Amino acid sequence: MRYIRRRMSTPESSFAIVAEPNRRAILTLLLSSERSVGEIQRELQMSQPSVSKHLRVLRDAGFVEARIEAQKRLYRLKPEPLMEIEAWLAPFRRFWSKHLDAPEKHLDRMEEEPHVQGTTKEKEEK
Amino acid sequence: MRYIRRRMSTPESSFAIVAEPNRRAILTLLLSSERSVGEIQRELQMSQPSVSKHLRVLRDAGFVEARIEAQKRLYRLKPEPLMEIEAWLAPFRRFWSKHLDAPEKHLDRMEEEPHVQGTTKEKEEK
DNA sequence: GGCAAAGATGCCTTGACGGGCATATAAATC
């Protein structure tokens, strides 16, 4: 009984995984409790194959893990990948906690120097 | 002198923006101080057009703002979009702080029930 | 005005990803 190690997506891509709206929805769902594919499908109104595929991606990336119960697969959250994202954000948190104390400073400066909204003269729309 | 409002990407997509590695690199760079396109280009070893394009995306999404100095454009961070991401993560933080206190629980259960690593019998590689 | 430096855009090509649909697998039941 040998286990083939599933290719884990590089830590790098944790962000890419979460970039998909349906996947975020799934993760949020799992926050309250583990769920079967069918339950997720119903609650999020997506097709079964779609749910399975997203779960596959999430599992490969370590965001979730599954447990078998009869024909069902019960998926639940795993914390690590999201913690990586947290970790990346940490330095920024320090940054903005500094800047949000005095947001006026920001705004003020904004008005003086005409805010760069694109260098080329703005074309209508587009 | 009318300002055309630039289409801001929906809050939704903040995640997608950060999913791009080069953009994350740029944001991290800007953490220490504002920078010109040329500086970013050199420090990150990317082509100038690429840098400009990413900055454009970042600016449209509100991650950065620019300031003019001579022919240069000095870009600097804006906190809001990253804070949105933080906000989304918050509920999960609560989740895992619960689960990491006793990670053994996790692991133990894992060993009893054979961990589902894909339902179909694993094929070599692939 | 003409030139140079610094950026911004446009166009094209390529590759990755997500959805739909059909189908293969798994597990339980009779």
Added chain:
DNA sequence: GATTTATATGCCCGTCAAGGCATCTTTGCC
């Protein structure tokens, strides 16, 4: 073993984003 329920995969297609390269703008300077 056949059938049913619950999932996982394969395949095809359309879309969209990123990089490369060439080119247009902007701004400063002479």
